[in-house]
Amino acid sequence: MTDFDALDVIVVGGGGAGLAAAVSAAELGRQVVLFESERELGGSTQLSAGMFTAAGTSVQRGLGIEDTAERHYQHYMDLNQWRLGPGLIRAFCAAAGPTLEWLLGLGLDVPATVSPDAHTPGLCRAGVEDVWRGHVPRDQGYGLVQVLDRARRGHGVEAVLNTRVERLLVEEGRVVGVVADGVEVRAGAVVVASGGFAQQPDLLDRYYPEARAAGDSLFVVAAPGSRGDHLAFAEQTGAALTGHGWGLMLPTAYFQRYHHWQAGFPPKSRVYVNGAGRRFMDEDASYAVSGGIILAQDGPVWAVFDEKARLELPTGYADWTPERIAEEVRAGRLLSSGTVAGLAAAMDVPAHALTATVTRWNGTLATTGEDPGFRREDSLAAKGSPQPPDPIAVAPFYAARLLPAELVCTHTGLEIDQRAAVLDAAGTAVPGLYAAGEAGGGVLGMRYVGGGNAIANALTMGRIAGRTAARRN
Numbered sequence: 001m002t003d004f005d006a007l008d009v010i011v012v013g014g015g016g017a018g019l020a021a022a023v024s025a026a027e028l029g030r031q032v033v034l035f036e037s038e039r040e041l042g043g044s045t046q047l048s049a050g051m052f053t054a055a056g057t058s059v060q061r062g063l064g065i066e067d068t069a070e071r072h073y074q075h076y077m078d079l080n081q082w083r084l085g086p087g088l089i090r091a092f093c094a095a096a097g098p099t100l101e102w103l104l105g106l107g108l109d110v111p112a113t114v115s116p117d118a119h120t121p122g123l124c125r126a127g128v129e130d131v132w133r134g135h136v137p138r139d140q141g142y143g144l145v146q147v148l149d150r151a152r153r154g155h156g157v158e159a160v161l162n163t164r165v166e167r168l169l170v171e172e173g174r175v176v177g178v179v180a181d182g183v184e185v186r187a188g189a190v191v192v193a194s195g196g197f198a199q200q201p202d203l204l205d206r207y208y209p210e211a212r213a214a215g216d217s218l219f220v221v222a223a224p225g226s227r228g229d230h231l232a233f234a235e236q237t238g239a240a241l242t243g244h245g246w247g248l249m250l251p252t253a254y255f256q257r258y259h260h261w262q263a264g265f266p267p268k269s270r271v272y273v274n275g276a277g278r279r280f281m282d283e284d285a286s287y288a289v290s291g292g293i294i295l296a297q298d299g300p301v302w303a304v305f306d307e308k309a310r311l312e313l314p315t316g317y318a319d320w321t322p323e324r325i326a327e328e329v330r331a332g333r334l335l336s337s338g339t340v341a342g343l344a345a346a347m348d349v350p351a352h353a354l355t356a357t358v359t360r361w362n363g364t365l366a367t368t369g370e371d372p373g374f375r376r377e378d379s380l381a382a383k384g385s386p387q388p389p390d391p392i393a394v395a396p397f398y399a400a401r402l403l404p405a406e407l408v409c410t411h412t413g414l415e416i417d418q419r420a421a422v423l424d425a426a427g428t429a430v431p432g433l434y435a436a437g438e439a440g441g442g443v444l445g446m447r448y449v450g451g452g453n454a455i456a457n458a459l460t461m462g463r464i465a466g467r468t469a470a471r472r473n
Helices: 016-027 043-047 058-062 069-079 086-106 140-154 201-207 229-237 287-295 307-311 322-330 340-347 351-363 376-382 453-471
Strands: 009-012 032-035 122-124 134-136 158-160 165-171 174-180 183-186 189-192 247-253 271-273 301-306 335-337 397-410 413-415 421-423 429-435
Touching (some): 009 016, 009 174, 009 453, 016 032, 016 043, 016 453, 043 140, 043 453, 058 086, 058 122, 069 086, 140 453, 229 413, 229 429, 271 351, 287 397, 301 307, 307 322, 307 397, 335 340, 340 397, 413 421, 429 453
Parallel strands (some): 032 158, 174 429, 189 429
Antiparallel strands (some): 122 134
8 A cells, every 4th residue: 555645656547647657656666656547547548549659669670660769750740730849749758769668568469570550569650750650569559558558557557547546736826736536646756647627618618629629429439437627727827828629530430339349340441522524632631630631621521432332331330321321311411322423412412423423433543453543552552351342333333421520638737848757837847746648748849640549649758758757757
């Protein structure tokens, strides 16, 4: 049992960031306690695929891939238009690889094999990077949490579950502990790793209104504890916030209500068209960029496919199944017609444009395997599916409304520096206060760099926060 009268570090939140912080501080010999608002540890990390984005790793080297943190940093900053703090992002990219090696040392298993997706252990393409950096562990996010929790127990860090921290203790401008369930608990430093605010509609309205624009199609896959406690801590301490209006929304069909491993996947043979009836993107483009591409279109965006594609959807999923598509058609929500021209009329797009789009699709990618305009063959090859998709030619034809509607994580957090120290409005560190994960703002930017970005942020900055808090107390 931890002596609560002799604590060095308190960690608020038991997801990936909090566990990484707690273990890292304990490794340096500090007395640590972790408070978790829910009944079990893991947070959103446990719900994830566990993919971790990093450069210069032993896994990459095992596949003969040369990569560096500097190259990762350049890509990261370019994708985010240099709107993030270079010092923080350079520190994150430099520490991500060593953090993965630390996790491997704790028992995480990421084999040095090529992976076609986020659910097959190995190295896969995380986003739009030219060097693959997505490290997928065995047992996914659950396995990642189990590795960290085993290390937590091994270092004697007590996890107090079902206990929500109400506020921070602040004396003479310094954070000296927390109040949890009405009880004051003191420590030399506090690490806030309480997650984001995806489950709190009023906070979405204030800090990420783009998510609410999805209307009735919006669904959230973040952990139940994602209630934005860090935002209240900011008001209490005068801490600055950063990342307003940023988050991750995955493109989905309007009727989808589950993450894809439960929902299923749209048919391979599909074409995305905009309000002008024209194709405008690679249908398998990474969600690092696809949501922004879709939002940039005039009018609604549609996924167009045919009867053969519908019938070949696998059963056993919640959303993308043959019967679910038929059900949506019968309800009048998913458009269908016996002809492409008739489908265009239902979509309110020019018939000649949609006809030309489908004809072009059938004559290029679906026939030759080459996609001169959008290079989809590259994305299909990276996913381990190099065979050309079928033509869109078997009536009836279908059109499902497509939009960013799956809310995964929010990016507005306590502003931190490269040491994970929380900053105030003047850019000065708030004594005794550190943050990581979604609660620590500035690493997750306007563009999600790719699969594994949030996990790498949580664990890398969690480790930095834990070590910094331990060494300064």
